[in-house]
Amino acid sequence: MKLRGDNALFRRSELLGLLAFATLILVMLPAALDIFRLNLVGKYLTYAFVTIGLVVCWGYAGILSLGQGIFFGLGGYCMAMFLKLEASSVENTKIQSTPGIPDFMDWNQLTALPWFWKPFENLGVTLAAVVLVPTLFAFIIGAAMFKRRVGGVYFAIITQAVALILTILIVGQQGYTGGINGITDLRTLKGWDIRSDGAKLTLYYIECGLLLAAIVATQLVTRSKLGRILVAMRDKEDRVRFSGYSVSSFKIFAFCFAAALAALGGAMFTLQVGFMSPSFVGIVPSIEMVIYTAVGGRSSILGSVCGALLVNFAKTRLSESFPELWLFGLGALFVVVVLSFPEGLAGVYRSSAPRLARSFVAKLRALWRTPMTRSLDHELAE
Amino acid sequence: MLGDYSLSDLGSIFVMQGFAGLILFSVFLLMALGLAIIFGQMGVINMAHGEFMILGAYMTYLTSKLFETYLPALFPGYFFVAMIVAFLAAALLGAMVEWALISRLYKRPLDTMLATWGLSLILQQLYRSIFGAREVGVELPPWMLGSWQITSTIEVPINGMFVMALTAVITAGVALLIYKSRLGRQVRAVVQNRVMAGAVGIDTQKVDRATFALGCGIAGIAGSAFTMVGSTGPTAGQLYIVDSFLVVVFGGAQSLIGTIASAFTISQSRSTLEFFTSGSMAQVATLIGVVVILMLRPQGLFATKVRR
Structure with a gap:
């Protein structure tokens, strides 16, 4: 009897929630908003990938990563490198002293494409790299830390340090990475102009599809035995270890899963917004992503997605009209949520609905x- | 690269670079001391630590302005008053924060981290609203300007020397307080076994509040010392927070000696590397080194065994 009770993939309320959410992003928002606002929603939704990953990593497995910006950024940069190479074809860059390489390399007196840019001339390789590079990086960090039973606040601090390292590297190595401005002026994907309104709409729907798939995949993880082990590990790590489970492997899995989702979000961000810069990699964006998750509800997939949407929406509205109030609001929101509503909006909904x-x-x-x-x-x- | 310098020039560069490293060491140590008390002794991650330092810096700025306007005769000595003001302001805010936030979250260390990050955002915006977004600098008293000429090629700025001396005094004071005073004994007792400490009659809640306030107060003094060597802006605290956490973690969280040793290692390697490559690459190399060593030795350089 897989359909009823606790064994079903979705509980009835969750299924209703998912359907409502799908209707919202697939039908209602495109009908109600103009393409500029819809593109903005698309940008917010890229963070939803990160928050879903954080639900598994933080909410279920109890690993607080303050470095999701690393993976978001790596995914975004992989995508941006491909688009940048396509935008800097020999015809487009005739005026440079070395035609055929990205403009910022030319400004920094580079005369040939660096070796690590070469694979990104191929779309297939790029799409694989978008997910694989950040996941591999997460695996290395995770394996090094969890095998040695480093966890909790230490892990959080180390991920934060890695985020800082990556930001300084990107900013410092201007000739290879575009520096503080990031990789800008991205135009086409295999000849398809990604800046046109039609392309933006198509990309929005592709993103929604990916997001819904990600939600279902995450639901599969959390509702399975794996998800229960993650929760057990969060609450009583030693007991899980003594029961014969390899705690570190499960932690590495959760961390890599979150990284892969964040990378997907980053790649979609590059496609939707048209550039990628170190300001989406560092410490501040990484913590903001945790804020979205905390506000939405760290153990609710849909809740965290709503958190990403609502906080970003509020950010845009408030920082447009009251730039001073925004940081006060965000800070106070965070303090209040952590103190009084540790389960976020989803918790409030669950207890009062x-x-x-x-x-x-x-x-x-x-x-x-x-x-x-x-x-x-x-x-x-x- | 080295061929252009004569041997004595190289010696001078080495000494000056060493002094630059020592000044950086003092700054790191001052930042990390407050954290070492709060994080090392209480296990609380205070992400707003940088903002407490900035509070101290702004207090110093205000005091210097007050002395300039009302007590110009005493201006050369304003710094000593400013440090006390900075300590008191930061400690008071710390005690309030402990009461309002931290004391409710002792069982959830990760959440403390997030709540204090929220606090740091609020404080940053507060500083920006009050003091403006631009960085402010403090007018140094005349005796702190200039430098001490050792040889014709080696000179050491006096404000740097002052910061170093100040660091030595404060570190010694903290060591005395932790290892010799009644409060220090209580703090260590609470760290080692909270329940037993409570059972023998120590008011653990009061000790927690005092410890947190003390750590924040020292952050205030650190911020005050910062104004001697650099200017202060509303978001300057964020620049230091990761560095100071790494110093504390790298040293082994419960050990004061460890904090000193790791501040020394990190600052020296960074200032030495800075001579060979650019500043940002030196920072990257040092950070990577620290992260790798922490992966190999998660408990830090000097770990004390604590029963949990």
């Missing part, structure tokens, strides 16, 4: 009953 629904139903019943009882009363009176 049944009560609200019940009172709503009760009110409906009352409304429905009142005229009937009245008429009954009348009839009786007559």
